[in-house]
Amino acid sequence: MSSLLLIGDIMPDMKNWSCIITVQEKQQVTDSMGTPTKKQKFVFYDSESSKVEGIIFNADIARMSPMLQVYKKYKISNADVRNIPPKFQTLGLTKQWVITSKTVIEEVNGSEDIMPVKFSFTQFADLAEYMDDRSKSVDVLGVVISSLAKKTITKNSKQSNVQKFVLLNEESQTVLLSLWDDFLNNEGQVLLNNMQSYPVIIGRRLKVTNYNGVALSTWFDSALLVDPPIQEARQLKNWAMRNAKLIAEIIDAKSYIKYNPALCFKPDQKTTLICNVIPSQKTAWVKAKLSFDHIFQKYWYMSCAKCCRATAADYGIEFTCNSCKEKGPAMPRCRFDVDLSDDSGVIPASIFGDLAENILTFTALEAMDHFNQNLELPLDFVHARLKTKTFLVHIKPVQTQLADARQRYTILYCSEVEPEFGHAQLTGEPESVSVSAHQQTENEHLLMTGDGGSGSKVRLRLSQKFDEAETVDSNDFKSSDANSKKKAKLG
Template identity: 60%
Template sequence: MEKLLSIKEIVPDMQDWSCKVIVQEKQQITQSLSTPTKKQKLIFVDTEGSKVEGIIFNHDISRVGPILQVYKKYKITNAVVRPIDSKYQTAELTMQWILTSKTVIEEDADDEDIMPVKFNYTQFTDLAQYVDRKDKSVDVLGIVIEAQDRRVINKHFKESVVQKSVLVNEQSQAVMLSMWDDFIKNEGQHIIAEIGNYPVVICRKLKVNNYNGVALSTWFDSAILVDPPVQEARELKNWAIRNTKLLAAIIDEKSYIKYNPQISAKPDQKTILISNVRPSQKNIWVKARFSFQHIFQKYWYMSCKKCCRGTAAADGVIFMCNTCKEKHPAQPRCHFDMDLCDDTGAITASVFGEQAEKLLKFTALEIMDHFKQNIELPLEAIHKELESKWFLIHIKPVQAQMSDAKQRYTVIYYSKLLNSDAVDSPAESKNAESKNPTLLIELQSDTADIVTSGATAIQETKPASKARQCLTQKLELLADQANNTSRSVSEGSKKKSRLM
């Protein structure tokens, strides 16, 4: 006669046993990189709150997988029991049940209203410490208030589909969640169907990325529970129903697409010296001054209104963007290079959009008008003001190397520091690197860093002024000089290799 046991009582090699469990989560089907073996993992929980991992292999996935539905209760009999490999065990999961077509699985109609399970959620304000950590994942609880359109992209030389959603917590903080491939077809469909009812999700084993400071992404072993019968989820759903106007305002303002220092920056944010910045670092904070008066540049480029990538289209012209694959008007966007300097050195970084406009105190449209009218931007006061100011700056390395082989960085966020917060005894003299005329040429190819989307160029009917032609020629000359320098270095290395 079968024994109805709890999860804790079931051990390897046990015969004639049964256990009533709830399916807490069901992962996507995955395949090993080294073998053709396919597998699907589940997590079961019993009335005592104990958990065990279920696993289905290969052909049994199509036979057994559809039977087991998330949040349903089942009586499982005589599955093969084995310990999980010690390096993959957790405090909650030490045993594994292998489910095959021979395993007896019966649905139990006596479903409980609330799953007897507790999760350890990571607060949104604590996500920054896990950015780009391959060895760490996070569990979060949130309300999905908006889901964006799906996009097809090439990832690791393979075509993938991604869909971004907006998660909000009870503190009205928002973070972007990217769901990939099978998650879109499964949990994503469920979320879209319930989007008007503020679906609550428990997302497990997510990766934290450095996008707009902090963003979340599914991983191969992630799990997303939609409207789970868990007490915390029920409470958050009720909060959402009581605060529909607040959530609607978040959607209208679209504040979630901007950098949120409340989530990404800490009051006691740790920084490193400029001399210690390395391209291999993904999440970099520094205290530095801004300097760009020695850099000859344009300060704007024409961009796609949606994806901000460069285009040859004229201002206001609606064109098909080759990057986001949609039709949008072209508009000017502020962009320029600057040196980030402290007492130990300087690095070059690019700043874009509103943050760039805030530094220059000009909008992109005003900058473009100055350029077209051949009026130099009055930046003397700005340069003088920046000499004595220190900033807390969040930067990330640019993946694509430029023709001059000099590593570039992008400013994600900056904030002005009070004098007491700045580094001790800032150097009075400017860094010698910033004065080096050779460095001046190396820094000028910022426009080459802008990816151009396809569009029909609109010829201007008004001829350009001589001064403006001169400005354009200087920009082109500096870019050519950088390319020639790179080419000379390359040819020199080839000759050297022949001689050797």
């Protein structure tokens, strides 16, 4: 007869034991690196909140996995108990129960009203600290209020399905969470089926990405707990139900699809000298001057009002977008090129949407009207004002290089720097930065003024760089040809 023990009393190679546990987590089925082995991991806890890792391998997954559901209580007997090698330990768990087709599992009626497990959640405002660091992950708590369209993406000749879900916290901050493949097929379907009831999730071991400033994504060892029986989740659901009107307004405004500086901008934001910005960086912050008086351009493109992708549709005409598949009117969107410069160098960048209109002081519609009337925008005051200002700019590299092989960038965010802001705080860089002779020569050439060295001479003209019919990232569009001071040539 087996002895009923607690998790802490069960040792490797022990026989004739039983333990009553609750399933806290159920991960997706994953492949073992470099082997054909498939595995699925679980986290179990007992009445004293002690935890142990459960694992099922290969053919046993299909048979045994459906018997273990999150938040339910089971009596497990005589699983194979092993020590986990230190390099494979996660969550501080040192022992592993291997569940096989021989393991005895019996569901126990009744479960705790509140799961006696403590979580440490990362606040939305702190997510930027973990961005694009594969060695770090976060646990978050949020209520799911909406979802974006499902997409199929091909990476390394393999197709993957992904769908973004909108998470909201009690501070009314939103962040997008991408669910991939099995996460989308399993927990994602639960969320979609229960969206109207404000499902609350705990996302465990999520990765922080730089999409729209800050976003979240599932990873191979992530776990999603939908409506977990913990006090914080119930409080958040009650808050959501009380604030249904506010949530409806957030969904209607769709501000969550735009860059959110509140989540990625810090008052003491560190910056990098332009000469040290490299294309392999996912994003970079620079403190720079903006100039574009030497670049003759169109300042707008026609776009889908839903997803901002470029279109050949005429202004105001309802059409079905080839990118987002949504039907809506074609609308002009502001877009133009600038040079970002500091004392160390210059890089070309493109700016879009509201940010572009704020710098230009004209709307996209006004820019389009001037273009259609064969009139240049009166920008002398804007150019003069920009010479006296410095901006804190968040940039990301784009895949398409200029024809002279220089990397170009998209401006994600920019704000004027007050004079007392002082010098840029360098991220891991010395006060005196060493610049290569080649870089120094290029920078001097770019910074020169006059016929021989203006940016308009160095940079290729727009007619050589951009084709409005082509599109890339939703925040990074190629403009149509614009390389003449006459509309006839612009067109």
